[in-house]
Amino acid sequence: MRIDTVTLFPEFFASPLQSGLLGKALAKEIAQVNFVNPRDFTEDKHRRVDDEPYGGGAGMVLKAEPIFKAVESLPRLDPRQVILLTPQGEPLRQSILRELTEFSQLVLICGHYEGVDERVCHLADREISLGDFVLTCGEIPALALINGVVRLLPGTVGKEESLTQESFEDGLLDYPHYTRPPRFRDWEAPPVLLSGNHQAIAAWRRQQQEERTRRRRPDLWERRQDAP
Numbered sequence: 736m737r738i739d740t741v742t743l744f745p746e747f748f749a750s751p752l753q754s755g756l757l758g759k760a761l762a763k764e765i766a767q768v769n770f771v772n773p774r775d776f777t778e779d780k781h782r783r784v785d786d787e788p789y790g791g792g793a794g795m796v797l798k799a800e801p802i803f804k805a806v807e808s809l810p811r812l813d814p815r816q817v818i819l820l821t822p823q824g825e826p827l828r829q830s831i832l833r834e835l836t837e838f839s840q841l842v843l844i845c846g847h848y849e850g851v852d853e854r855v856c857h858l859a860d861r862e863i864s865l866g867d868f869v870l871t872c873g874e875i876p877a878l879a880l881i882n883g884v885v886r887l888l889p890g891t892v893g894k895e896e897s898l899t900q901e902s903f904e905d906g907l908l909d910y911p912h913y914t915r916p917p918r919f920r921d922w923e924a925p926p927v928l929l930s931g932n933h934q935a936i937a938a939w940r941r942q943q944q945e946e947r948t949r950r951r952r953p954d955l956w957e958r959r960q961d962a963p
């Protein structure tokens with residue numbers, strides 16, 4: 736998969752893309768992450784990418800033209816999805832990350848300041864939000880999306896089971912995990928996990944998943960009950 740990131744701050748991505756499983760996956764070329772800077776597509780001597788909002792108001796708006804030119808400069812692979820990161824988009828969830836793994840190319844547009852000129856939405860196939868809060872920039876949501884998508888590509892995570900036995904995959908939260916020692920300070924690991932009884936362990940984990948989801952995320956639980 737090729738991921739092109741339209742950003743004024745390519746340096747923002749350096750360390751996260753080199754670290755941990757994501758860094759290893761990119762070193763193995765499971766995905767390729769490229770950057771294109773709208774500033775390189777400006778024509779004035781100050782290389783301005785932003786301007787004051789029409790109608791007045793606080794903050795600066797990213798101009799449409801440098802962003803259009805940046806996206807239009809990219810080679811095109813099919814199928815491709817152009818995504819605008821915006822708090823007004825569809826909230827990101829695991830099922831969207833799975834859908835995105837089907838594309839050969841993702842183009843991620845990161846906004847800044849007050850956001851992008853509204854006409855940039857004509858470039859985008861989809862608008863995605865990281866959640867109901869406002870960050871200063873689209874680079875953090877883009878990074879979250881890159882991490883979540885690359886994690887699902889074959890070869891990134893050693894055991895396929897780690898991907899399916901995970902929160903949200905079955906409409907449920909994950910079960911609690913424990914490791915050595917059996918007793919840490921005042922807290923025991925649940926004895927069933929040390930019993931060696933695989934059936935009992937599986938039943939306990941399932942019951943924990945259901946109980947946690949019902950208690951912590953009644954919205955997920957209800958959606959699951961309503962599913963056909």
Ligand SMILES: C[S@@+](CC[C@H](N)C(=O)[O-])C[C@H]1O[C@@H](n2cnc3c(N)ncnc32)[C@H](O)[C@@H]1O
Nearest residue numbers: 820821822846847849850864865869870872873
């Ligand atoms: C300060 S925000 C602009 C917020 C915009 N004025 C609004 O209220 O909807 C600047 C940029 O950060 C990014 N951003 C901020 N919060 C985000 C979120 N929750 N999800 C996705 N992108 C976000 C977007 O790219 C946005 O253009």
